[in-house]
Amino acid sequence: MKRVSLTPAVFHLPEKVNAIAREYGKQPIVPRGPLLKPILDRVRSKLVSSIGAADSHEAVIFTSAGSGAIAAAMGSCVDERGILIVSNGAYGERQVAFAEQLDLKVVHYALEYGEKPDLEQIEALVQKEGVGALGLVYGATSTCSVNPVNEIGALAHRLNLRFIVDGISAIYVEELDLKEAHIDVLISSVNKGLHAPPGMGFVIVEKSYLNLLAKQKAKIPYFDIGALWKKQASGGHLFTIDPRSLLETEAALDDLEARGGVSARIATYQERTQLLREGYKKLGLRIFEKEGMPLENIGTALYLPEGIEFEALSDLLANWEENDECYEIYSAQGALSDKVFRIFNMGDYDLDTYRRFLHALEVCLNKLSK
Template sequence: MPNYKLLTPGPLTTSHSVKEEMLCDRCTWDEDYKGITQKIRTQLLELACVQEQDYTAVLMQGSGTFAVESVMTSAISDNDKVLIVTNGAYGERIVKMAHCIGLNYREYRVAYNAYPNEAEIKEMLEEDQAITHLVMVHCETTTGILNPIEMIARVAREYSKTSIIDAMSSFGGMEINIHELGIDYLISSANKCIQGVPGFGFVIAKRDKLLACEGNARSLSLDLFDQWSEMNKDGKWRFTSPTHVVAAFSKAIDELHAEGGISERYRRYQNNNQILRDRLERMGIHTYITAEKQSPIITTFLFPSEDFNFEDFYLYVKERGFVLYPGKLTEVDTFRVGNIGEIYEEDIQTLCDIIEDYMEGCQHA
């Protein structure tokens, strides 16, 4: 199979050494393997800038969505009500979760290219005293918008609400000081900015909040408290864990540190993103999100013309070694380009050369 560069928000291009970690089979009961699990949990807390006496890390089998749903079903009781802030498909997915679980919830929806309004959120909290939890996606990969995590965390603290942040596409790729922000639950996944492979998500939770979750879950396999309780004994997962993925993730964390930590990885991602946006802008391919709201993770681009054929464009780029991402917007035609993973400036420059050749070919056709 061709070894494409994935310019997607995860799964993404991984290093050869991360892939190599999956060549060995491991036993879930083995002490060495359980040691890998505990190593990961400790390192995640370090990356989150929190102390073990205040926070804990729980790993959960499945995609990132499984981890989000584990928090939603476990952290919110029948007596609670959650306000879900949405401006993209992944926030809307959380609304679907709340509906399926049977939670008492309210949605605050804004346009896909807009920030949630602080005054409007405060007004909702003041008029609806039943709300106990606030949920928001940090980086909405629907568009690439980077939502105001500081504002949401501050409002949650001001109104004594439990904060839940879906940081699926941002954690590990930009600094998030969970302790300073006072976030209660932060959720991410193995196959995003830490540059592992798909197979599990993780939750960084305040210990006191997690301890209060016992008995809340409406799911056996997604019970976050029970998963933590078992894992906290000696590193054993409750049910069969993705052993190859766990080993790869441990290696990916080591490589994050070797790169210079989150700050250096952010610098690389930001540089990738800036080059990409600047060069495509010069070709007449404009961004959907304005620069001040743009994350360094993934960028949504508007079709350059009405007759632009994305399928033809996609195949042209893929045949030259790069896989792009279709858009998720309904009101406008877009495509997306991610720049996380083992992607460097030379990769972005090569991609832009390919896109430039394609656009010139279209003009002469």
């Protein structure tokens, strides 16, 4: 039985990536040995060149999930003036929680989940509070929508703010130009649009800003972006790094390139969402949408039909048996958890997989509606 993951957490990966785990145990790599430098150099280079940012930004890598990269950005890039964080979903709230626990000055611009940020309100708060940085989540996975990163980046640039963007759910699957968006720090992870296991987080940082970060201490030694950058630029790492995750990340980057790069991956995801969203509408499901907020390419948030509970629907799909497949879907988060559920279209699946899922979804909804 193949369990198809329609979640953004863990899903089936390309064979080129899976092969690393099978082979690595035969000849592991010492994290501080001579074989590390060429691998680290290649991965750092490919992470930025794959998104067209090699001339303006550099990558700094951590053995961590994406949340580690959030902690690194908050602990390294927010000075005594503090940060204004735009929050219209669970991951904006996570930025706030991390920054507050680090005893940073935080101005929380809190909106309803999925609501479009107002640039005039942001500017007024910046002027009132005198912060030095602006935090945003680009791909708002709580509602499967995308925030206006270019508009807010232009505002941050005009106000001379450091612009820190959580791009974990957007990089490689949404249009993104770091220079056009004036992004100083892009928070990222390899296990979403890149299709690698969740073992490595990273940040992509504007080059001149890295020189400044290297001259100051961060609040978390393990996630000190400036210190790590200096060490990684010379081919080393301050702490133990996972070489297998590096190799899996490189395999995922090579697979991405072999399939046509970022533009081709975006097109693949858009083809999936078009197929699925047309199917949802035929089934009478209502998509969660807010005015002025485009939908993500990685998935769709849907209102639960009246009288149907998420757990019941999830259990039926998880125990589906046709075609030797079953399906795992995702609940909503926070304020939407009792109203909305989410279906993601990430990973190494073909369109027929999603067609079979739509059939299973129809049968399960009909069964629960009786």
